[in-house]
Amino acid sequence: MGRPRPADDYTANKAKYATHPAALRSFQKLGDIVGYMNEDFLASTVDVGIAMLAEGRGAQFPIFTSQINTLKQNHPDKMDDIGFFPTPSDWPDVNGLTIWMPWTAYIYKNTKNVEAAKTFLDFITSQEGVNILQSATTPTGPHLIRDAELPQDVPALVKDLLPYFESEQLSPALEYLSPIKGPNLINIVVEVGAGFRSPEEAAALYDSDVEKQAQQFGLEGW
Amino acid sequence: MTKVFKRVYPFYFLIPAGIFYILLFLVPTAVSFFFSLTRWSLMDWSFIGLDNFVTFFKEPWLYTGLQNTMIFAILTSGLKVVFGLLLGVFLCSRIKSGEFIKSLVFFPVLVSTIAVGITFENLMHPSNGIINGFLAWFGLKGPNLLGDPDLALVSVALVDVWKGIGIATVIFIAGIKSIPEEYSEALQIDGGNAWHKFWNIIIPLSRPAMNTVIMLSLIGGLKTFDLIWAMTKGGPGFSTDTIASIIFKQYQAGFYGLSTAGNVILFLIVILIVMPLMKLLTRNEVEM
Numbered sequence: 001m002g003r004p005r006p007a008d009d010y011t012a013n014k015a016k017y018a019t020h021p022a023a024l025r026s027f028q029k030l031g032d033i034v035g036y037m038n039e040d041f042l043a044s045t046v047d048v049g050i051a052m053l054a055e056g057r058g059a060q061f062p063i064f065t066s067q068i069n070t071l072k073q074n075h076p077d078k079m080d081d082i083g084f085f086p087t088p089s090d091w092p093d094v095n096g097l098t099i100w101m102p103w104t105a106y107i108y109k110n111t112k113n114v115e116a117a118k119t120f121l122d123f124i125t126s127q128e129g130v131n132i133l134q135s136a137t138t139p140t141g142p143h144l145i146r147d148a149e150l151p152q153d154v155p156a157l158v159k160d161l162l163p164y165f166e167s168e169q170l171s172p173a174l175e176y177l178s179p180i181k182g183p184n185l186i187n188i189v190v191e192v193g194a195g196f197r198s199p200e201e202a203a204a205l206y207d208s209d210v211e212k213q214a215q216q217f218g219l220e221g222w
Numbered sequence: 223m224t225k226v227f228k229r230v231y232p233f234y235f236l237i238p239a240g241i242f243y244i245l246l247f248l249v250p251t252a253v254s255f256f257f258s259l260t261r262w263s264l265m266d267w268s269f270i271g272l273d274n275f276v277t278f279f280k281e282p283w284l285y286t287g288l289q290n291t292m293i294f295a296i297l298t299s300g301l302k303v304v305f306g307l308l309l310g311v312f313l314c315s316r317i318k319s320g321e322f323i324k325s326l327v328f329f330p331v332l333v334s335t336i337a338v339g340i341t342f343e344n345l346m347h348p349s350n351g352i353i354n355g356f357l358a359w360f361g362l363k364g365p366n367l368l369g370d371p372d373l374a375l376v377s378v379a380l381v382d383v384w385k386g387i388g389i390a391t392v393i394f395i396a397g398i399k400s401i402p403e404e405y406s407e408a409l410q411i412d413g414g415n416a417w418h419k420f421w422n423i424i425i426p427l428s429r430p431a432m433n434t435v436i437m438l439s440l441i442g443g444l445k446t447f448d449l450i451w452a453m454t455k456g457g458p459g460f461s462t463d464t465i466a467s468i469i470f471k472q473y474q475a476g477f478y479g480l481s482t483a484g485n486v487i488l489f490l491i492v493i494l495i496v497m498p499l500m501k502l503l504t505r506n507e508v509e510m
Contacts, residue, residue, distance in 0.1 A: 042458050190459055
């Protein structure tokens with residue numbers, strides 16, 4: 001099967017979750033987890049999930065690597081016990097990572113102190129500035145700053161990420177590729193993961209949620 | 223007119239209140255009716271006629287939301303009437319430490335709804351909560367009160383009753399206290415017992431209090447939002463969504479015109495239910 005590129009078609013109202021094979025697969029994979037979760041998963045918070053991993057009561061938690069800071073705060077001795085892998089793809093050659101982009105810093109257009117602001121941005125993007133940031137928080141992935149280096153002792157979880165960046169097996173999350181996102185996605189995926197609604201039905205329902213969003217924001221082609 | 227009915231206050235006395243009423247109530251109401259007909263980003267707007275209303279009625283979870291809103295309003299209102307009346311009668315009788323019990327019943331009213339919601343969310347936790355822990359003591363396996371889509375709405379409604387029962391009780395106490403003693407004396411002379419007093423004096427003559435409790439709790443139930451949001455956020459899935467939480471989610475998503483249209487619809491629903499009900503209820507009140 002070829003590798004689909006859904007984002008642009010999706011924005012243009014041509015690709016639908018209910019009918020696009022890759023998009024529908026994402027809902028089906030969510031449906032596959034039904035029955036494998038802890039009994040009280042609907043009442044479990046992120047802190048509880050991280051604690052379950054750290055204490056060995058949980059095996060896998062599908063979540064951002066940024067939760068490394070929760071792990072560091074609550075279970076600092078378990079930092080190297082926990083690793084990371086992306087959800088396996090149906091196309092093994094593109095078994096890649098979905099990434100959430102890092103924070104950015106901007107300069108206000110009408111500022112009176114352009115030079116000072118530029119000097120500051122130069123500082124926070126220099127290795128010295130990056131080192132200060134890294135000493136305060138654990139990096140959750142590589143930096144988006146050219147030549148900025150990660151510390152030697154990054155946690156196991158972050159080390160697991162790096163090969164995907166080196167081989168460029170990655171894509172930004174759909175939020176960065178398309179302005180379309182339905183407001184009820186959270187509720188719909190909970191229904192699928194809890195087994196209240198079939199993945200196929202949920203995908204069609206999400207399509208209608210997305211349609212409403214696009215119309216409300218007056219996007220073209222909807 | 224002025225010759226027959228002498229005005230109590232001069233006209234300029236009414237101006238300050240009138241200005242506040244117009245600025246804070248009439249203008250926003252008119253403005254929201256207008257913006258419900260637009261696609262609105264808070265910065266600019268474009269007129270789209272009744273499209274928002276069409277979109278609102280096409281929301282796939284609207285009917286679950288409507289159903290939940292009705293169940294929630296009727297259930298909480300009914301339970302508040304029953305338990306408020308019983309507590310009111312109980313607290314009006316000569317009992318020891320009556321004042322203390324009164325303040326105990328009223329205490330939940332004074333606590334922030336969000337705090338109550340978060341507290342009960344923890345009490346109702348399926349594995350760590352006190353409620354299921356208590357049941358486990360007797361060897362029973364407690365239900366998942368907030369996680370089971372069939373139970374979650376009722377669980378939240380019961381917490382709402384616990385939280386609001388104080389107001390209902392106070393209204394009933396005032397209603398029962400205002401019943402003249404003569405009726406009880408006449409009943410005693412006729413040889414009636416406590417049950418007769420409850421059924422033939424307290425119930426019919428505390429009717430105005432009962433009607434107030436029904437109206438207040440029904441309106442409160444129809445537009446309920448804060449407790450539901452604190453406890454379940456409308457979930458799991460959409461199983462505890464009410465009209466107000468659906469509107470809130472639309473607002474959160476930046477659909478300002480659509481959520482305003484939703485509020486106009488909620489306003490009409492409340493009026494359509496409450497106005498005829500008020501007429502019906504006051505018709506049955508009796509003279510004391």
